[in-house]
Amino acid sequence: MNKQITQTNQQDSSMWRMSVAPMMDWTDKHCRYFHRLLSQHTLLYTEMVTTGALVHGDVARHLRFEAQEHPVALQLGGSEPGDLAHSARLGEQWGYDEINLNCGCPSERVQRGAFGACLMNEASLVADCVKAMVDVVSVPVTVKHRIGIDKIESYDFVRDFVGTVAEAGCNVFVVHARNAWLKGLSPKENREVPPLRYEIVAQLKRDFPALTIAVNGGIKTDEVVQQQLGLVDGVMVGREAYHNPWWMASWDGLYYQDESKERTREAIEEQMVLYMECEAREHGTNWYSIARHMLGLRNGLAGARRWRQVWSDHRMKTQPPHEVMKLARTKPGETD
Ligand SMILES: Cc1cc2nc3c(=O)[nH]c(=O)nc-3n(C[C@H](O)[C@H](O)[C@H](O)COP(=O)(O)O)c2cc1C
Numbered sequence: 001m002n003k004q005i006t007q008t009n010q011q012d013s014s015m016w017r018m019s020v021a022p023m024m025d026w027t028d029k030h031c032r033y034f035h036r037l038l039s040q041h042t043l044l045y046t047e048m049v050t051t052g053a054l055v056h057g058d059v060a061r062h063l064r065f066e067a068q069e070h071p072v073a074l075q076l077g078g079s080e081p082g083d084l085a086h087s088a089r090l091g092e093q094w095g096y097d098e099i100n101l102n103c104g105c106p107s108e109r110v111q112r113g114a115f116g117a118c119l120m121n122e123a124s125l126v127a128d129c130v131k132a133m134v135d136v137v138s139v140p141v142t143v144k145h146r147i148g149i150d151k152i153e154s155y156d157f158v159r160d161f162v163g164t165v166a167e168a169g170c171n172v173f174v175v176h177a178r179n180a181w182l183k184g185l186s187p188k189e190n191r192e193v194p195p196l197r198y199e200i201v202a203q204l205k206r207d208f209p210a211l212t213i214a215v216n217g218g219i220k221t222d223e224v225v226q227q228q229l230g231l232v233d234g235v236m237v238g239r240e241a242y243h244n245p246w247w248m249a250s251w252d253g254l255y256y257q258d259e260s261k262e263r264t265r266e267a268i269e270e271q272m273v274l275y276m277e278c279e280a281r282e283h284g285t286n287w288y289s290i291a292r293h294m295l296g297l298r299n300g301l302a303g304a305r306r307w308r309q310v311w312s313d314h315r316m317k318t319q320p321p322h323e324v325m326k327l328a329r330t331k332p333g334e335t336d
Pocket residue numbers: 021022023024025026047048075102104105144176191216217218219236237238239240
């Protein structure tokens with residue numbers, strides 16, 4: 001099995017070197033616009049979009065994004081091959097660079113829909129889903145999953161899952177390096193309690209050298225990123241990128257040898273204000289539904305707390321964003 005995968009699954013894995021994880025309510029299009037200002041090359045994932053939302057809902061609301069966001073991957077939640085094929089095709093038509101299937105989410109709501117992490121118990125169904133999508137799109141179809149579910153600790157389980165799904169045409173696996181415990185833990189606890197086992201992900205890369213394998217879970221420092229990039233093809237960062245976004249401003253230089261863009265936090269904030277004004281004009285978007293994603297931008301700097309408070313102060317809602325920025329930059333006690 002491995003040999004066949006070695007021969008057939010070749011692609012440029014650099015696209016997955018660094019990525020920001022799919023995060024519901026967090027990595028919406030506004031967040032991705034912001035993250036793209038911080039790194040030109042990092043791959044950005046959408047929040048999970050269910051096939052139900054695309055089959056029955058407002059497609060434009062779920063799929064609209066800005067050209068500046070590329071490269072951007074659409075994450076789908078679903079387990080019905082026909083609906084996934086339909087949704088993947090829509091994703092490609094709307095311009096996404098990758099279609100990713102969620103096989104890692106442990107929430108009860110998702111389990112009731114019989115997708116997310118519980119799909120790891122059904123490798124052949126996942127293979128059917130992947131095949132249905134691969135047959136109708138030309139962008140990569142990828143899978144994000146865990147290393148196991150519940151108390152299954154054996155490496156063979158995740159190895160066989162990856163082997164079966166790879167045979168259906170998935171060449172890229174993003175592996176959250178902890179089990180999902182489907183009973184008794186909230187999704188939040190499921191991102192913290194089951195232990196991290198990065199060695200399992202490294203073993204997958206050794207066993208499937210031709211596949212692109214990216215590791216995810218608990219990664220917060222360049223030291224760990226560099227260590228992991230020596231073992232696997234990519235690193236996906238979730239919460240740390242969201243809470244401390246300025247970290248991403250060093251990634252183009254460190255991980256893509258691209259020092260061409262000089263960035264400052266002030267310039268990024270100014271670009272975000274222009275974006276807020278444009279979004280308000282063209283789509284009626286409130287600035288605070290955009291600003292909420294950049295509240296960590298000045299973390300670690302003097303005055304960060306006040307800056308954050310002003311940008312998240314709901315009493316400011318009626319002010320235009322450039323006025324909010326002006327006030328956020330004013331030191332307490334200072335007037336214009
Ligand atoms: C608020 C939030 C929402 C999330 N939503 C999704 C999701 O929609 N799809 C998914 O595959 N993972 C989701 N995750 C999990 C992340 O993608 C990631 O696997 C997890 O946070 C571990 O990475 P980290 O330790 O770098 O944050 C979510 C995580 C958070 C914090």
